[in-house]
Every structure is written in structure tokens, then in C-alpha cells.
Amino acid sequence: METELLYLRDARLRTFEATVVAVDDGRVALDRTAFYPTGGGQPHDTGTLDGPRGLLTVTDVRKEGATVWHAVEGGPMPEVGAPVTGEIEWARRHALMRTHTALHVLCGVIWNEWGVAVTGGNMEPLAARMDFEFDPLPEGFKEQVEELVNVELAADRPVEVGFLPRSVAVEDEDLIRTKVNLIPDSVAEIRVVDIVGLDKQADGGTHVARTGEVGRIRVTKTESKGKGNKRIRLEVVDA
Numbered sequence: 001m002e003t004e005l006l007y008l009r010d011a012r013l014r015t016f017e018a019t020v021v022a023v024d025d026g027r028v029a030l031d032r033t034a035f036y037p038t039g040g041g042q043p044h045d046t047g048t049l050d051g052p053r054g055l056l057t058v059t060d061v062r063k064e065g066a067t068v069w070h071a072v073e074g075g076p077m078p079e080v081g082a083p084v085t086g087e088i089e090w091a092r093r094h095a096l097m098r099t100h101t102a103l104h105v106l107c108g109v110i111w112n113e114w115g116v117a118v119t120g121g122n123m124e125p126l127a128a129r130m131d132f133e134f135d136p137l138p139e140g141f142k143e144q145v146e147e148l149v150n151v152e153l154a155a156d157r158p159v160e161v162g163f164l165p166r167s168v169a170v171e172d173e174d175l176i177r178t179k180v181n182l183i184p185d186s187v188a189e190i191r192v193v194d195i196v197g198l199d200k201q202a203d204g205g206t207h208v209a210r211t212g213e214v215g216r217i218r219v220t221k222t223e224s225k226g227k228g229n230k231r232i233r234l235e236v237v238d239a
């Protein structure tokens, strides 16, 4: 069962209509969903599914193969074939969108200023950590990176989402830098998130429309996680 991933083309979709295609031990699979499943460093959405048997609360969302499963609580399970209306808990999702875009701005700034690549990261709503190949961190780094990122956020750059054939994406210099070659050959079309003029990455996450929508960041801590691996912790705050 393949679930159509509505958030890939419309990150601002909050409510949607879908059909139940499978039910299994407290989880519901739909033919289409706007719920983001945990992946790519971005945690899952929460929200509700409303159907003929009542309202269910979505507490977890996972993608298994091509199917998105919604873990639910609060009522009798729907029947296969039932229509449901899904609604995303928008405060949480929008906070995650702001945070995810902030991390791409951070990657772009660090690459442009220091030529250093990201090695990993994780986020929760309005807080995140990201690891980079610094060895060691430059003098005054914490204050400098915070200032550079906040300048780019305030510049209100557009964030564009597009789709490229794999053969085109693997020739793109910016995408090569962000390791587009690691995407399996089986993927025919690659989704690209472009913070215009700053950072371009193959990415499956949800983002705000412009960098100004993020607000500001505050770097709360930097730590060494070993040779060539330095961790940056940040918070996202209102501008």
C-alpha cells in the first residue's frame, strides 16, 4: 500500500480527506496523508483523524516501506474503506518547520564561511542540535555563527521546493556537496529544498516559505563530540 505524501508538495496543508486502507493494532494506514512521519531528523506530527466512528488522536506517525501508519488513541478503530478527515496539530508542525529551515540556513552559513560539512543532526519543536566536521571550532565561533545565521534569517530569503529527475540532480554542484549521490538509484525524482542564494539540499522535510518566518536563533551550547565532530545546540525564538 502506497500512501500519497501530501506534505511533500504542500507543507502548509493542515486538513485533508483520506480513506482508511488498513488497520492494525492501534494504527491506521491511509491512502493519502498530510501527517509527517518521523525521518530525516524531523519528528512526526500529531493531530486528529475524524471518521464515522468518531474522533481519534494521532500520537505517532511512522513510514514503513511506502505506507504511512498513524498510531491513534481514543475510540473504536475505523473500518477499512472508511472516509476520514485528518487535522494536523499546527502549533507543533509550524514550530518544526521553523526549526528545520533554521538548520538548513545554519548548514549554508557554515559551508559559505568555513567550508565545513554537516555530519548529522536532530530537532524537536524550536530546539535542535547539529554536528559539523570542525577541528577545532574557530575562536569566537558561537557568537559569530549566531550573528551570521540571524542576518540570513532577517534577509527573508524565499524557500523553494522542487522536484528534479535523479540524472539532473546528481550533476548539480550544490546537491553534490550535500551528498545527493547517497540517495538510492531506485529514487527517480529527487525533492530539492532551495533557500535561494544560500543553501540547496535534497530533503524530504517540511519548511517555512521564507527565512523571515523562522524568527531568530540562539546558539545555546557548542560541544566536542570527538575529532572532526563538533556539536552546535540552538533554540529558535521569535524575531
Ligand SMILES: [Zn+2]
Binding pocket: 040, 100, 104, 203, 204, 205
Ligand atoms: Zn533537512
